[in-house]
Amino acid sequence: VSEDVLEYHDWARLHYEADATVVAVCSFTRHEGPPEAVRRSGGFSPLVWGTWADRWTGVLRDTWDLDYSTGNDGQQAGWDWNLNLRVIPKHGLSVISPLASRSNHIGEHEGVHMRPRDYDSSRSPSFRADREPVAYVEP
Numbered sequence: 001v002s003e004d005v006l007e008y009h010d011w012a013r014l015h016y017e018a019d020a021t022v023v024a025v026c027s028f029t030r031h032e033g034p035p036e037a038v039r040r041s042g043g044f045s046p047l048v049w050g051t052w053a054d055r056w057t058g059v060l061r062d063t064w065d066l067d068y069s070t071g072n073d074g075q076q077a078g079w080d081w082n083l084n085l086r087v088i089p090k091h092g093l094s095v096i097s098p099l100a101s102r103s104n105h106i107g108e109h110e111g112v113h114m115r116p117r118d119y120d121s122s123r124s125p126s127f128r129a130d131r132e133p134v135a136y137v138e139p
Contacts, residue, residue, distance in 0.1 A: 021094055047105055
């Protein structure tokens with residue numbers, strides 16, 4: 001994670017807490033943009049994220065795919081796929097993500113969900129570990 005990941009999440013927690021349409025704050029993005037910019041989208045990334053207690057109990061907890069049963073024959077199954085393909089669109093929810101990634105994929109070998117041949121494409125071009133806190137804005 002970047003040095004400012006906690007500051008980013010703290011800002012987003014406070015800024016979007018009253019907006020029930022925001023289901024999660026994610027740290028990872030494949031976008032490149034100003035370090036202070038965040039965006040609202042329907043795209044959830046499991047690489048460092050957070051939510052609020054009311055969104056967990058009201059939406060996520062009972063739709064959590066613990067056994068990979070939501071996909072068809074194991075494809076597009078699991079909790080992250082379920083959130084992106086079913087839960088978020090069904091409820092008209094959004095996710096907040098930075099335009100400059102605050103987390104990066106590090107698991108190249110011996111992971112459950114990563115093959116070495118896919119590793120390079122799973123990394124964020126905008127990730128920088130050394131980031132100073134900034135004043136975040138949603139364009």
